[in-house]
Amino acid sequence: MSFGRSFRGSTLDHQKKLQQLVHEAQAVMGGFTANEYLPYAGWIFDWITGLHSQVEKVFKDMNTFFQHVVDDHLKPGSKEQHRDIIDVLLATQRDETNQDGVVQQSKNDVIKAALLDIFLGGIDTSALTVLWAMAGLVRKPRLMKKAQDEIRNYVGRKLRVTEDNLDHLAYLKRVVKETRRLHPPAPLLLPRETMSHCKISGYDIDPKTIIYVNVWAIGRDPKHWKNPEEFSPERFTNGLVDFKGQNFEYLPFGSGRRGCPGICMGILTTELLLANLLYYLLPLVQLHVAILAATLQPHLHFITASFHQHLQHGLLHFAATVLWCSLPSSFSASCAAFLPFAASCAALTPQLQQKLPDGVKEEDMDMEEEVGVSLTVGKKTPLLLVPVTYPQ
Ligand code: HEM
Numbered sequence: 001m002s003f004g005r006s007f008r009g010s011t012l013d014h015q016k017k018l019q020q021l022v023h024e025a026q027a028v029m030g031g032f033t034a035n036e037y038l039p040y041a042g043w044i045f046d047w048i049t050g051l052h053s054q055v056e057k058v059f060k061d062m063n064t065f066f067q068h069v070v071d072d073h074l075k076p077g078s079k080e081q082h083r084d085i086i087d088v089l090l091a092t093q094r095d096e097t098n099q100d101g102v103v104q105q106s107k108n109d110v111i112k113a114a115l116l117d118i119f120l121g122g123i124d125t126s127a128l129t130v131l132w133a134m135a136g137l138v139r140k141p142r143l144m145k146k147a148q149d150e151i152r153n154y155v156g157r158k159l160r161v162t163e164d165n166l167d168h169l170a171y172l173k174r175v176v177k178e179t180r181r182l183h184p185p186a187p188l189l190l191p192r193e194t195m196s197h198c199k200i201s202g203y204d205i206d207p208k209t210i211i212y213v214n215v216w217a218i219g220r221d222p223k224h225w226k227n228p229e230e231f232s233p234e235r236f237t238n239g240l241v242d243f244k245g246q247n248f249e250y251l252p253f254g255s256g257r258r259g260c261p262g263i264c265m266g267i268l269t270t271e272l273l274l275a276n277l278l279y280y281l282l283p284l285v286q287l288h289v290a291i292l293a294a295t296l297q298p299h300l301h302f303i304t305a306s307f308h309q310h311l312q313h314g315l316l317h318f319a320a321t322v323l324w325c326s327l328p329s330s331f332s333a334s335c336a337a338f339l340p341f342a343a344s345c346a347a348l349t350p351q352l353q354q355k356l357p358d359g360v361k362e363e364d365m366d367m368e369e370e371v372g373v374s375l376t377v378g379k380k381t382p383l384l385l386v387p388v389t390y391p392q
Pocket of ligand 1: 002117118119121122123125126129184185186189190191251252253254255256257258259260261262263265266267270
């Protein structure tokens with residue numbers, strides 16, 4: 001969307017899979033570099049651990065990719081009807097170059113840096129919000145049902161939820177808002193530097209001090225939020241608190257001139273994806289399980305109802321194990337794969353949820369008044385999805 005076209009299957013995607021590149025870039029950006037904390041000697045540690053060369057490699061690959069994207073946009077007649085942000089940046093660059101004669105290459109670097117920001121700022125942020133929303137709903141089946149009912153009642157029988165439906169999905173919006181309160185994708189925002197001396201909470205802060213704003217903690221501050229740890233979309237019912245940067249107790253997109261410029265796109269993509277998952281994915285999974293059970297039933301007529309139930313349980317675990325084994329090691333990628341699946345487990349037929357698994361006591365489940373699914377993830381163990389009882 002940011003670059004105005006899809007690169008899947010194109011020459012840009014051949015040299016290195018785009019997705020792989022994104023994962024690598026996110027890993028090095030989110031990882032620990034000694035250089036950031038030990039200004040003079042840090043690079044030695046990074047050099048020894050190999051992080052330095054890894055960063056260089058990712059930078060080179062990203063740079064090559066962005067150069068291709070820019071070259072692609074420079075081809076004559078490539079974009080006459082629909083201009084995207086790169087066309088706008090290139091046009092600005094052309095105007096400025098004509099005026100001050102600054103070398104084209106350095107301006108290309110500025111464009112590429114802006115593209116990197118958009119590229120990395122726009123991907124994981126939306127994906128993580130959807131994952132946490134699913135996790136929140138999975139643990140509260142009543143809320144899950146409420147969100148699904150709203151979507152299904154409004155959208156009716158269609159292939160998918162579309163953008164124009166979103167304005168009518170008030171509860172879905174509250175779910176997304178609540179998710180961002182508890183799990184802001186950028187929990188410390190972007191670092192800021194003080195321009196002059198100031199006082200914060202009685203502390204004297206010198207000019208040029210790096211400041212991190214902990215919006216994660218602010219979003220859970222009992223001074224501002226009742227039962228702050230509880231996932232409760234209802235708290236946004238009165239519509240008084242919004243995420244546009246004016247309510248300082250709630251800043252998932254930051255605030256001020258460095259606030260997120262992708263806010264509209266971020267809201268839209270998150271709501272659209274979540275709405276479609278809730279509307280469409282779960283019935284599909286239920287359908288698969290139903291087909292599977294129906295296919296097996298004639299061959300297994302001697303199996304008692306209770307054994308059949310265990311079989312379904314077994315299939316579920318088997319599917320979860322296969323899924324887990326195929327996952328990449330990074331945690332966010334694992335979440336990306338398993339949470340929607342976990343959510344679909346919560347929506348499976350009631351028989352699957354009637355029995356507590358061995359070794360799990362009723363009181364262990366009392367994390368909140370409603371618990372849909374308990375997830376146990378060990379480092380090397382297969383992912384274990386344990387559907388438990390719905391509240392009666
Ligand atoms: C759920 C979605 C998103 C969330 C929660 C989010 C959150 C944020 C936050 C908290 C910041 C730092 C703001 C500050 O420090 O005040 C930021 C910056 C930024 N975001 Fe987003 N973002 C989202 C989606 C997007 C999208 C879709 C794009 C682009 C397509 C994007 C592009 C950027 C860029 C380029 C910056 C850096 C701005 C600057 O340096 O001035 N974001 N975002």
